[in-house]
Amino acid sequence: MLPVDNGSLVKATVKVPLDAYMMDFVFSEREDGGVFDNNYGMDYHLPVFGGVAKEPPMHVVHIAVEMAPIAKVGGLGDVVTSLSRAVQDLNHNVDIIFPKYDCVNLSNVKDFRYNRSYQWGGTEIKVWFGKVEGLSVYFLEPHNGFFGMGCIYGCRNDGERFGFFCHAALEFLLQGGFHPDIIHCHDWSSAPVAWLFKDYYMHYGLSKARVVFTIHNLEFGVQNIGKAMAYTDKATTVSPTYSKEVAGNPVIAPHLYKFHGIINGIDHDIWDPYNDKFIPISYTSENVVEGxxxxxxxxxxxxxxxxxxxxxxxxxxxxxxxxxxxLIKHAIWRTLERNGQVVLLGSAPDPRIQNDFVDLANQLHSSHADRARLCLTYDEPLSHLIYAGADFILVPSIFEPCGLTQLIAMRYGSIPVVRKTGGLYDTVFDVDHDKERAEAKGLEPNGFSFDGADSAGVDYALNRAISAWYDTRDWFNSLRKRVMEQDWSWNRPALDYMELYHAARK
Structure with a gap:
């Protein structure tokens, strides 16, 4: 035993065969039991250096119904693209199987071409191939018109459309002679992959594959999610705190032994103030104030x-x-009371909420025209300019599985003001209250946060933030520099997913 500051180290020498490239460890307190630690079912594994063998690349196939930037509705689309790129950058092979919607933005698909056709379920399915953000994507176009309806979601028979797609995707892998190590499916929409694979395809020649299932939001399709949880080899959700918040849900509770929270990252190529065509001057943490x-x-x-x-x-x-x-409405008025400016960009799927905000926009544009602007639409270029031009980005979500907004804000030197929930709690550490919690993660505090879901909570965080801007500008500028230098990319999460893929295959 070697004593160290916070306990003791054990040193051991192990003979390893020359062709080994990885060692897996499980620890137990005594030979006959005691406390047992297998890293929550993942084992601890360490790469072996200096041998003759290299780790063979893994083949990962994502089956998903959203993908940025060609057909994105929410965070799921970002994750499919960014996680795939990060895993591919670690020298693994990644393919994506995707519906060929008539509303896919093909201008973002390179080398788009016809690949082959096959029959399944009495339907001819055309396969197209193209590259999206450097990733290989196979687009499935069934002749039953399921994906020619002008929408991704909300086409009255979504369950039937996506169920058909999941079956067709597995059939494509089988008929195409693919032998993936991991089949990764996402949310309710591609959840059927988990049980269709186990009930049918596993016995047919896709036998070496393992299924990984990610929950991006438990709000929708809980029945599908529950069934996939029972069938999948490993399951994840998009932050450790959200995984704890949903652990008691009856569709998740029986499966906690295979359920892990892994925080999402952001794509540093897309969100990069040094190389962003939508902002006036490029900047880094060194010239953040000018930028x-x-x-x-x-x-x-x-x-x-x-x-x-x-x-x-x-x-x-x-x-x-x-x-x-x-809370958003309250924060708008509070900011104006503190002589601040406020810019909101976003739209509501629910027409009643949209109309409500249109009324608020009209009211503000007449009473505070020089300090408030509500842009009730989707506008990617404007979002970049807001991230760069704002001092604070407010995210007062009632629940938030991960949240990318606060991570992008920090990349652009904007300080997040958030409610303590899900991924917001895992990534934002309050400058006044979270020094120890941040330190435990090897970080410095990086924002303002509040408990509760009432206006007093918002006021508590927002008032401290705005006061810091007015009263301690030098400190505030050093905070901007600090948050820009934190790494919220996919570098770390991609390694966590690789650990999970290894554990699924064992």
Whole structure:
């Protein structure tokens, strides 16, 4: 035993065969039992260096119904693309199987071409192939018109359409002679892959594959999710805290032994203030003050706001109850009371909520035209300018499985103001209250957060944030620099997923 500051180290010498490239460890306190630690079912594994063998690349196939930027509705689309790229960058082979919607944006698909056709379920299915963000994607186009309906979701028979797609995707793998190591499916829409694979395809020649299932949001299709949880080899959700928040749910509770929370990352190529065509000057943590000043002026000019140095709060969100609509409205008025400016970008799928915000926009544009602007639409270029031009990005979600908004905000040197829930709690550490919690993660505090789901909570976080901007500008600027230097990319999560894939195959 070697004593160290916080306990003791054990040193051991192990003979390893020359062709070994990985060693797996499980620890137990005594030979006959005692406390047992297998890293929550994942084992501890360490690469072996200096041998003659290299780790063979793994073949991972994602079966998904959303993918950024060609057909994205929410965070699921971002994850499919970014996780796939990060795993491919680790020298593994990744393919994506995707429906050929008539509304796919083909301008973002390179080398798009016809691949082959096959029959399944009495239907001819055409397969097209193309590259999206450097990833190989197979597009399935069945002749039954299921994906020629002008929409991704909300086409009255979504369950039937996606069920057919899941079956057709597995059939494509089988008929095409694919032998993936991992089949990764996502949310309710491709959950059927888990049970169709185990009930049918596993016995036919796709036998070496293991199924991994990721829950991006438990709000929708809980029945499908529950069934997939029973069948999958490993399951994940998109942050450790969200995994604890949903652990008691009856569709998840029986399967906790194979359920893990892995935080999402953001794609540093897409969200990069040094290389972003939508902002006026490129900047890094070294010239963040100048970069953000130029972006703020451009934003004020574009939206017709008063050009002056005021604290600017940005809100970029879908307007749904999950996102804390009441709290967003309260924060708008509170910011205006504190002589700040506020810019909201987002739209509501529910027409009643959309109309409500249209009314609020009209009211604000007449009473506070120089300091408030609500842009009730989807506008990717404008979102980049808001991330760069805002001082704060507010995310007061009632629940938030992961949340990418707060991570993008930090990448652009905007300080997140968030409610403590799900992935927001895992990534934002309050400057006044979370020093120890941040330190345990090897981080410095990086934002403002609040408990509860009422206006007093929002006020507590927002008032401290705006006061810091007014009263301690030098400190505030050093905070901006600090949050830009934190790494919220896919580098770490991709390694966590690789660990999970290894564990699934064992």
């Amino acid at each position: 953000k000043r130029a972006a703020k002026e451009a934003l004020q000019q574009r939206l017709g706001l008063k050009k002056s140095d005021l604290p600017l709060v940005g809100i970029i969100t879908r307007l749904t109850h999950q996102k804390g609509i009441r």
